[in-house]
Amino acid sequence: MQLISAQDLRRTTGDTRSLSRRYAQGELVRIRKGIYAEKRAWVSLPPWERYFQTVRAVDLELPQSTFCLHTAAVIWDLELLAVPAYIHLAGATRGHAGRRKPTTSAACARSGQTGIEHITAYGIHRHRGNAAAVQRGGLLVTPLAETVIGVIAGEDFTAGVVLADHAISGRRGSGPPVSKDELFRTAFQLESAARRSWVAQVLNFAVAESESAGESLSRAQMHVLGFPAPMLQAKMRQGGTLLARTDFFWPKYRLIGEFDGDAKYLNDEYLGTQTARQAVLAEKKREDRLRAAGFRVVRWDWATASDPARLAACLRQAGLPSSRSRQPGTR
Incomplete structure (x- = not known):
C-alpha cells in the first residue's frame, strides 16, 4: 500500500495543507508523525x-x-x-x-x-x-x-x-x-x-522436518504435556503401495495425527487445480484408506493446537497416553 510522507509531499509539491485537510475530513489515517495512509485501505488490511x-x-x-x-x-x-x-x-x-x-x-x-x-x-x-x-x-x-x-x-x-x-x-x-x-x-x-x-x-x-507453524506448535505442546514423541512425515505403506505421508505417527499405537490448517482447504497454493470441496473429499478418501489398513487417525485444528487442555483431551481420547504434564526448564 502507499504511505504518504508529509515531508516528501512538501519537498516535491510545496503542499503543506492537503494532508491535514484530508485527515480532518476522515479520508486519512495518521500512522506516525507526518506519515499517512488512506483510511479505507488501512482498515481493510x-x-x-x-x-x-x-x-x-x-x-x-x-x-x-x-x-x-x-x-x-x-x-x-x-x-x-x-x-x-x-x-x-x-x-x-x-x-x-x-x-x-x-x-x-x-x-x-x-x-x-x-x-x-x-x-x-x-x-x-x-x-x-x-x-x-x-x-x-x-x-x-x-x-x-x-x-x-x-x-x-x-x-x-x-x-x-x-x-x-x-x-x-x-x-x-x-x-x-x-x-x-x-x-x-x-x-x-x-x-x-x-x-x-x-x-x-x-x-x-527444533527440527527441519516440520512443515507448518501448526505442526511445530502441536509437537511442542505434545512435549510439554508429556506425550510420547511422534515420527514426523512418516510414509505409510501397504503391500508396497504408498497410502499417505502423515504429519505425526506413533508406531506403537498405530496412531496417526494430522494437523488441519485452513490453508489446506482455502489457499490456492495448497489446492493446486482442486476446489476446496475436492480437497476435502480427497482428504476423506485418504483417511479411509489409512483406517482400512488398520491405522487410527486423530485430527485437530489451530484452535486445539493453541490450547494445551484441548489438545491433551483430543490425544488422550484417541488412545495416546501421557505422563504427568511437564514443563521444559525455566529461564
Whole structure:
C-alpha cells in the first residue's frame, strides 16, 4: 500500500495543507508523525500486513533505525505465533529505552467514532545497546541468526520451537538459510547463562522436518504435556503401495495425527487445480484408506493446537497416553 510522507509531499509539491485537510475530513489515517495512509485501505488490511506497514511508517519517520527482535523476525519472514505488540528498535540510549504508546489516529466523524477503534495499533519499544545491522528489503534489521536467538531467549517453549523449526527448515520462501550450528554459535554469545541454557533446550528440540507453524506448535505442546514423541512425515505403506505421508505417527499405537490448517482447504497454493470441496473429499478418501489398513487417525485444528487442555483431551481420547504434564526448564 502507499504511505504518504508529509515531508516528501512538501519537498516535491510545496503542499503543506492537503494532508491535514484530508485527515480532518476522515479520508486519512495518521500512522506516525507526518506519515499517512488512506483510511479505507488501512482498515481493510489483515493484521500482519498492517503491522508491517506500521514498520514502514516508522522507518519513514525515523530513517536509519535498526529493527530487532520480533519486528526483525517479521521482516525476515519468520513464523511467529502472534502479531507483535510493538515495533522493536535497537540502539536506544539509557534515557530513550522503553515502550511508547501507539500514535496511529484518525479524525472523529459526527458520530464521535474514528472508524479505527477496532483496529490494533502498535507503539515502539526501544532496546538499549548497539546491534549489528544488515539490509533486508530496504530496511535495517539485526542479522538473521541474532534475530532468531533474541526472540527465542524471551519467548516460551512453544513459541520458540515454532520460530526455530521455521528458521532451519527448507520451506522458508525467502532469505538466506541458517543452520542449527550457526544458531548454537550465536546463542553461545548470550551474556546470561540462564538464557543460553533456555535457548539450547529449544534448539535441541527444533527440527527441519516440520512443515507448518501448526505442526511445530502441536509437537511442542505434545512435549510439554508429556506425550510420547511422534515420527514426523512418516510414509505409510501397504503391500508396497504408498497410502499417505502423515504429519505425526506413533508406531506403537498405530496412531496417526494430522494437523488441519485452513490453508489446506482455502489457499490456492495448497489446492493446486482442486476446489476446496475436492480437497476435502480427497482428504476423506485418504483417511479411509489409512483406517482400512488398520491405522487410527486423530485430527485437530489451530484452535486445539493453541490450547494445551484441548489438545491433551483430543490425544488422550484417541488412545495416546501421557505422563504427568511437564514443563521444559525455566529461564
